[in-house]
Amino acid sequence: MSETVDGETADGETVWIAPVETRDLPRVAEWLSRKANYQWLHFGPGRQTLDEVSLKFMLQRDLHLLRTFGPGHLDEPVGLVALSDLDRDFGTAALWYVLGDKRFGGRGHTTRAAARLLHGAFEELELESVYAWTVETNRPSRRLLARLGFRRAGRRRRCHRIDGVVYDRLLYDLLADEFEGVRTREAGPRSAAAPESVPSPVETGSVR
């Protein structure tokens, strides 16, 4: 069976992505205010959360592309995928993501949503390279990045702190042609191609 990374989820469900609107901001800010999510994030010195006002300003800047996503059968979003630090001259951006509704964890929704965002970024914005980072212990996020074709570009040592414990961050990047290869590859039987069937407590990545 053929499966593409931006096609259906592991259980055969489609995923939609949509521009974040003002009415979405309280919900998105609430997701980002939860420790289960913000512990993996970093928006600059002393900042691990984003409130509604920050998000509203971000929506109006061309440095960011924020999209909510959800499974095809739901109108309500369950998470956020985003590109930040968009540099249209250099063709680069940073990918980050949050699964807000953890009941949808482990189903591949975040991966599919991120893939759709990346597809648009590479095709329409003609980006050359997208980078990401994740904390070394965030296995769901590592799996997600691997599934999208991201390659390890390095390790930033002892730069992330969770509950007083210092961790490394793993750095990744993805080029347009590498993503296209992943997007269209033959993935084999769906059951064998669903590493995210392992329940994931959080699927959160990188932010600036």
Add this chain to the structure above:
Amino acid sequence: MIERRVEEIFLTELRVEVPDRDTDVIDTGLVDSLTLVQLLSILEREFEVRIDLEELDLDDFRSVSSIADLLERRADAA
């Protein structure tokens, strides 16, 4: 008067020296999205105004002049 106070806020509270009242502080990179949040909070406190999320327009915060215009409109509407 308002412009001068806004300039002071940039300098003393945000530690940002704005070269000109019409300088675009966003495009020039003098302030980022997170600093804008801090600025909004200060403006709301200092000028006793409230700007709702729906009304929040980035263009109102691009320069000392545009911020002063926003505050004057708010004062007139009050």
